[in-house]
Amino acid sequence: xxxxxxxxxxxxxxxxxxxxxxxxxxxxxxxxxxxxxxxxxxxxxxxxxxxxxxxxxxxxxxxxxxxxxxxxxxxxxxxxxxxxxxxxxxxxxxxxxxxxxxxxxxxxxxxxxxxxxxxxxxxxxxxxxxxxxxxxxxxxxxxxxxxxxxxxxxxxxxxxxxxxxxxxxxxxxxxxxxxxxxxxxxxxxxxxxxxxxxxxxxxxxxxxxxxxxxxxxxxxxxxxxxxxxxxxxxxxxxxxxxxxxxxxx
Amino acid sequence: xxxxxxxxxxxxxxxxxxxxxxxxxxxxxxxxxxxxxxxxxxxxxxxxxxxxxxxxxxxxxxxxxxxxxxxxxxxxxxxxxxxxxxxxxxxxxxxxxxxxxxxxxxxxxxxxxxxxxxxxxxxxxxxxxxxxxxxxxxxxxxxxxxxxxxxxxxxxxxxxxxxxxxxxxxxxxxxxxxxxxxxxxxxxxxxxxxxxxxxxxxxxxxxxxxxxxxxxxxxxxxxxxxxxxxxxxxxxxxxxxxxxxxxxxxxxxxxxxxxxxxxxxxxxxxxxxxxxxxxxxxxxxxxxxxxxxxxxxxxxxxxxxxxxxxxxxxxxxxxxxxxxxxxxxxxxxxxxxxxxxxxxxxxxxxxxxxxxxxxxxxxxxxxxxxxxxxxxxxxxxxxxxx
Numbered sequence: 001x002x003x004x005x006x007x008x009x010x011x012x013x014x015x016x017x018x019x020x021x022x023x024x025x026x027x028x029x030x031x032x033x034x035x036x037x038x039x040x041x042x043x044x045x046x047x048x049x050x051x052x053x054x055x056x057x058x059x060x061x062x063x064x065x066x067x068x069x070x071x072x073x074x075x076x077x078x079x080x081x082x083x084x085x086x087x088x089x090x091x092x093x094x095x096x097x098x099x100x101x102x103x104x105x106x107x108x109x110x111x112x113x114x115x116x117x118x119x120x121x122x123x124x125x126x127x128x129x130x131x132x133x134x135x136x137x138x139x140x141x142x143x144x145x146x147x148x149x150x151x152x153x154x155x156x157x158x159x160x161x162x163x164x165x166x167x168x169x170x171x172x173x174x175x176x177x178x179x180x181x182x183x184x185x186x187x188x189x190x191x192x193x194x195x196x197x198x199x200x201x202x203x204x205x206x207x208x209x210x211x212x213x214x215x216x217x218x219x220x221x222x223x224x225x226x227x228x229x230x231x232x233x234x235x236x237x238x239x240x241x242x243x244x245x246x247x248x249x
Numbered sequence: 250x251x252x253x254x255x256x257x258x259x260x261x262x263x264x265x266x267x268x269x270x271x272x273x274x275x276x277x278x279x280x281x282x283x284x285x286x287x288x289x290x291x292x293x294x295x296x297x298x299x300x301x302x303x304x305x306x307x308x309x310x311x312x313x314x315x316x317x318x319x320x321x322x323x324x325x326x327x328x329x330x331x332x333x334x335x336x337x338x339x340x341x342x343x344x345x346x347x348x349x350x351x352x353x354x355x356x357x358x359x360x361x362x363x364x365x366x367x368x369x370x371x372x373x374x375x376x377x378x379x380x381x382x383x384x385x386x387x388x389x390x391x392x393x394x395x396x397x398x399x400x401x402x403x404x405x406x407x408x409x410x411x412x413x414x415x416x417x418x419x420x421x422x423x424x425x426x427x428x429x430x431x432x433x434x435x436x437x438x439x440x441x442x443x444x445x446x447x448x449x450x451x452x453x454x455x456x457x458x459x460x461x462x463x464x465x466x467x468x469x470x471x472x473x474x475x476x477x478x479x480x481x482x483x484x485x486x487x488x489x490x491x492x493x494x495x496x497x498x499x500x501x502x503x504x505x506x507x508x509x510x511x512x513x514x515x516x517x518x519x520x521x522x523x524x525x526x527x528x529x530x531x532x533x534x535x536x537x538x539x540x541x542x543x544x545x546x547x548x549x550x551x552x553x554x555x556x557x558x559x560x561x562x563x564x565x566x567x568x569x570x571x572x573x574x575x576x577x578x579x580x581x582x583x584x585x586x587x588x589x590x591x592x593x594x595x596x597x598x599x600x601x602x603x604x605x606x607x608x609x610x611x612x613x614x615x616x617x618x619x620x621x622x623x624x625x626x627x628x629x630x631x632x633x634x635x
Contacts, residue, residue: 110493
């Protein structure tokens, strides 16, 4: 392909998905640069979560192209996309409630992903050290043996972020990482995310404008499955179209 | 509280559980029962292979198969074909119009052995086929279903249909399979009379040893990362997928493993009982096997063995005295398990009896009975570390 820019981590071109004729995402194009933190905002139903679903293969696109470091993702299986280096956090915390925090992190450790790899997976010092490190980062070092079911909502969100961190993806996609958190948890999470996004590309969906301003390199405003506006937070905030459909009310 | 996160093969409690089961199977039952009853318990234990497989598939992986009788049957028929061929020497079948083929073939006007019966002249082939054929069938079903993300109730119904299909096929193809009567009149294994009391006792112990081998394999799988992945998949399939695992291949693996266990159980059934018939393949036995696992506790491999023994012992006892009431009893038992003790006997043990015992002996601070419907491995391990 001639128009593949190797400088972009992710290139989304003319991405469209139609559910029974309703185009949830309609001809969307955008690029994500290395180390960029792209925040997607937009009113409910704008197609933000669907965009993430399309990139990570959870929903199959109707047409268009999603290239990650030049590799087409739309034809790959979810687990192959993950192993290629794309991590995804869901909107509601999805952790393995019946397993301990340690085991949750261990399952995300990037080794032994095949059937026999996992059958003969050894919990060696390297794994333990890495898990301890991550647990420290996500404020759960003291809760490693706690069952995930007994964690608070905020702690579950952190755990899921930790599960992504241990995968060490080049592109991290977070769907409303601070939703439903207390003020104190929100602050800690912002601090955590700031540390995480330092050396990787991130796409975040978020409604909390203060939080967005804090972390965003660039902002994309989605409306009815299309880009309404794109640019720095400053620019987007003052865009009359954005004020009308989203920020104004 | 000191916890080391070594993934030990057996915790202290599991070790005791295995030891007690070994004593029951290898000492108590052989000493307490006469050969006839021991052989009966040997038969029950062959169902336990299936129940252990179901604990992995259903209890750990959330894959409920209502067609395990298919795999039990395939293993059983494989062994029966070998034994039948050995019993059908030209001398023994001299009165047939075609000597040297199994009697039921002769009755159905077959004049030559079907080609797919030929390899079952070899014991080595048979022993491999007893495992490989069920695994191959499970693999095909598993790939077809799990790749398309068919799961839950739909999967259960399809496996149920398979059990029905195989039964109909076996009954319909009388000349090749022995039909409704099955394959009967099996006598010797490489010249060794399997009908003698001595043989029955030896086979009982062989069966017990194989069951323990399967239990150890199952335990290894549960203690491996794969075992934890199965639990994770049961709860958050999508999260597992988006952690970079091909969920379908894990399901296929565990389904195949369950089928392998069932196949071995089926072969041992044939050896101990001396026949194989479609009544052990169909819907009813398949569901009964799920009940064995449920009664024993679908999360506990050892529980599954006790569940199988208990239900079958009850079945034999009750149907000797009140034959018409047994099916109602079985239904009531299943309802009781679902309503009152969803984790079966193993759940009763770990949630009710163990904490009390611990309190009485003053052993530590008494791990709280697990409030969640699932006693996770982590909890068991924690309890052991205290």
